Amino acid sequence: MSPLTDGLLSTLAARVCSSTSDTYTTVEVFTGGPLATLPESSVADVHTAYERVGRAQRVWAALPLDDRLAVFHRFHKLLLRERETMADLLQAETGKARRDAFEELSEPALVTSYYLRSARRLLRPRKRAGLVPGAVAVRELRQPKGVVGIISPWNYPFALSFGDLVPALVAGNGVVLKPDSQTALSPLFGAELLYRAGLPVDLLAVVLGDGPGVGGAIVDTCDYIGFTGSSRTGALIAAQAGARLVGCSLELGGKNPLIVLDDADIAATARSAVRGCFANAGQLCLSLERVYVPEGLFDRFAATFVDEVELLRQGAGYGYEVDVGSLSSQRALKTVSEHVDDARAKGATVLVGGRPRPDLGPFFYEPTVLTGVTPEMSCFMDETFGPVVSLYSYSSVDDAVALANDTAFGLNASVYGRDVVRAGAVAARLRVGSANVNDGYASAFGSTDAPMGGMGASGLGRRHGAEGLLRYTEVQAVAVKRVEMLNPPRWVPYRVFSKSMAATLRVMKALRLR
Incomplete structure (x- = not known):
């Protein structure tokens, strides 16, 4: 079923930094059959990669910024030219719908374009006031960290690796990248496009292997760590990096809320919210899993929302006719099934969906809407990370804000209302790194000049914006004394x-x- 050629897969496999004879086989998610055989890396390979990248990084950092940026001008063109191949890779290894694959590959294109425009301004030396005006001249410089280790997840394997990797390289660093083993093809293809664009091959090393071994070696070795994944693993990485006094940025989990205000356009809100809840089959850290609706509008909204969910086209295919694709693995399917079955057994009502779809493929699960979810149910506070959303009613805006904030997470949120000033004021009260008014997630995430990240258990640091580039630098003050x-x-x-x-x-x- 996969449109990928053996020649392309062999080329990508050859780009893995591995000295072992060990291999593993990835799965084509739509069918559950074999997709690609890739080499496994060892802990020793991580150390070799670090040394090799470090040597190349010193040369790269010494280049004029314009020379570095020229590589990314070419990469941007290549990525858009090769978008169909990238979409094929993303679909084959994740099972997502093609429209979700196109949305994913667009993110690194937007990030690259943004830093091509802004890097000179953000990285230029800046004059600072000296101790005594005229007697001391001070400049603030930005120096690269060195070798950045990036550990990226399976749900958006290209966007969440290259959205970090591009600014790290632009800032003058080298990178050791460890993508998820099942979803390594799209990051490997991105690396191939960078090499074609003129990036020194030794400046970016891709290693593949288990999290505790290969991932742990990256955290123990590299000069800065960028991680996207679970809150539990993020806490371990923060402790491990902190023990070395090495910085890290962590984008972690979320249990993201949506608040419908009493002046919202119900039909438009329901249509938009469906995308915010079920994009990528709900396997998006920014996905909305909790929807809060005024008591007087609850029944009307629920009926309208269910009608919109029932219009979604779910299936396996490499065309654009599908709205919702597959979950990525048996593990993901198990978690989603357990959450829904637990909620149903404890009294929740399934308004639509609520069952696996093995007739479509091995890991499919229907878009599901629940009501009557209570605190003793797993899906009340735990992140489901799948196509499941729970509807709740509220009595006042203060009540809605309190319910939305009643979580350890703080990644993304959404507020819908006709009065956008009022909706924006409500959004500003939510303890999240990004909040959207009359949109689910794309407005904030796609605005690459604005920072994106989490509060609380949702992580540390920000991608995008100035911080998305400057986090990969060390700030240095150089003071020149002119007069004693x-x-x-x-x-x-x-x-x-x-x-x-x-x-x-x-x-x-x-x-x-x-």
């Missing part, structure tokens, strides 16, 4: 000098010089 002013001449007693310096400090404050 801190040490008095030998013939001046220090007591006299200190009085004159105190007077000088008072004058500088009065004149707003210091």
Whole structure:
């Protein structure tokens, strides 16, 4: 069923940094059959990759920024030219619908374009006020971290690796990348496009292997860590990196809320919310899993929302006619099934969906809407990470905000209402890294000039925006003393000098010089 050629798969496999004879086989998710055989890396391969990338990084960092950016101009063109191949790879290894695959490959294109426009401004040296005006000149410089280790997940394997990898390289770093083993093909193809665009081959190394072994070696070795994945693993990585005094950025889980205000356009809200809840079969860290509706509008919204869900076309295929694809694995299917079965057994009502679809493929599960979900049910507070959303009613906006904030997570949220000023004010009260008004997630995530990340158990640091690039740099102050002013001449007693310096400090404050 897969449109991928053996020649392409062999080329990508050859790009893995591996000295072992060990291999494994990935799965074509739509069928459950074999997709590609890839080499496995060892802990020793991580260390070899780090040394090799480190040597190349020193040369790369010494290049003028414009020379580095030229590579990414070419990469951007190649990515859009090869978008159908990238979409094929993403669908084959994740099972997502093609429209979700196109949305995924668009994100690194947007990120690349943004940093091509903004990197010169963000990385340029900046003048800072010296100790004494005219006597000390100070510049703030941005130096690359060195070798960045990026560990990326299976749900958006290309977007969530290259959305981090591109700014890391632009900033002058080298990268050791460990994608999820099942979803390594699309990041490997992205690396191939970078090499074609002129990126030095030794500057980016891709390793494949288990999380504790190969992933742990990356955290133990690299100069900075970027991780996207579960909150549990993120906490372990933060502790491991902290023990080395190495920085990290972590985008972790979410239990994202949507608040429908009493002035919302119910039909438009339901149509938009369906996309926010069920894009990528709900396997999106930004997906909305909790929907809060005013008591007086609950029945109307629920009926309208269910009608929209029933219009979704689910299936396996490499065309654009499908709205919702497959879950990615048996493990994902098990979690979703357990959450829904647990909720149903404890009294929740399934308004639509609620069952696997083995007739479509081995890991399919219907888009599902629940009501009557209560705290003792697994899906009440735990992230389902699948096509399941729960509807709740609320009595006041304060009540809705309190319910939305009643979680350890804080990644994404959405507020719908005709009065966008009011809706924006409600959104600002939510403890999340990004909030959308009259949209599920794409408005904030696609606005690459704005930071994106989580609060609380949803992580540390931000991708996109200035911080998305500057997190991969060390800030350095270079001060040049032009005139001696801190040490008095030998013939001046220090007591006299200190009085004159105190007077000088008072004058500088009065004149707003210091």
